[in-house]
Amino acid sequence: xxxxxxxxxxxxxAPGGPAELGPYREGDYARLPDEPRCELLYGxxxxxxxxxxxxxxxxxxxxxxxxxxxxENGGQVFFAPLDVRxxxxxxxxxxxxxxSQQRRDVLQERIFGAPDLVVExxxxxxARRDLGAKLRLYAEAGIAEYWVxxxxxxxxxLLTRQDGGEGPAFRLLPPExxxxxxxxxxxxxxxxxxxxxxxxx
Numbered sequence: 001x002x003x004x005x006x007x008x009x010x011x012x013x014a015p016g017g018p019a020e021l022g023p024y025r026e027g028d029y030a031r032l033p034d035e036p037r038c039e040l041l042y043g044x045x046x047x048x049x050x051x052x053x054x055x056x057x058x059x060x061x062x063x064x065x066x067x068x069x070x071x072e073n074g075g076q077v078f079f080a081p082l083d084v085r086x087x088x089x090x091x092x093x094x095x096x097x098x099x100s101q102q103r104r105d106v107l108q109e110r111i112f113g114a115p116d117l118v119v120e121x122x123x124x125x126x127a128r129r130d131l132g133a134k135l136r137l138y139a140e141a142g143i144a145e146y147w148v149x150x151x152x153x154x155x156x157x158l159l160t161r162q163d164g165g166e167g168p169a170f171r172l173l174p175p176e177x178x179x180x181x182x183x184x185x186x187x188x189x190x191x192x193x194x195x196x197x198x199x200x201x
Contacts, residue, residue, distance in 0.1 A: 025088050037081050041133050043089040048080075049125045054151045057199050058121050059095055062149065066098050066117075069188045074101040075116070083110040084118070086141040092134065094118035096147075098185065114142040116184050122150045135159075139168040145184035146170055154196045156180055 022043030029040040037048045051059070059079065066077045080093040096119035099107060106113035118138060120130040130148060138146050139161055148157040159170035160183045173183060175192055182188040 021089055026085070026091060029091050037093070039093055040089065040091040041129070041137065046129065048093065049123070051121070051123065054199070055121050055123055058149055058151050061195065061198055062096055062119055062121075062147075065188075065190055066096060069185060070098070073185070073187075075099060075185075076104070076107070078111070084115065085110065085112050086114065086137060090137055090141075092137070095121045100185075114144075116143075117145045117147065117182070118143055119147040119149065122148065122152070124152075135170060139170050142168070145182060151199070156192055156195065158182060160184065 020042065022045075024040060024043050024045055026040070029038075029045070032038055032045070038045050039048060040046075063077060063079060069075070070077050076099050078097040078099070080095050082093060082097065083091050084094060084097060085091045094115075096117075097111065097115045098117040099111070100116045103113075103116055106115065120126070120134065122130055127150075135146065135148075142161070144161050146159040146161075148159065149155075150157075156175075158173040158180050160173050161168055161170055173181070175181075178192050179189050180192055
């Protein structure tokens, strides 16, 4: 899509890392119009499509879960569209964002720096990005935990950040007897079967 006022051609996908940085930076992103909703990912502008109804149901249930936890632990929950600036070349809008009291300094007019947790709800048009370039970016930026929720396949993957020989990466936190337990947010747990039952109802 081309915007005559700004002159950018929006791309639907972005490459997977800094070796393939695109030409755009924070200043270019700041000059974009409000619509269509875009993200800046490794220097590439990518369009965020409108979510479907099931996506919104999943997002609502997760928002309720995180808000209950925040109410008990003093954190804050935010949802898209809200800019999270992770680098000069990357400003993203995760579906859900959790910021603990300990990291509240990242909260300004938008979020500057790594939240404790980000959540992406997959859709056919965003899955490749969420599981590729964004996964890599979130690990590099220092985000402690990344939840990838797949409504089509009824799966929840909780990924925890770790440093390895080839740099930061995420590893899977497998559920225990169907219960997902967060490492970044101690005490937060949910039953996968019950979660999807709520969505299906």
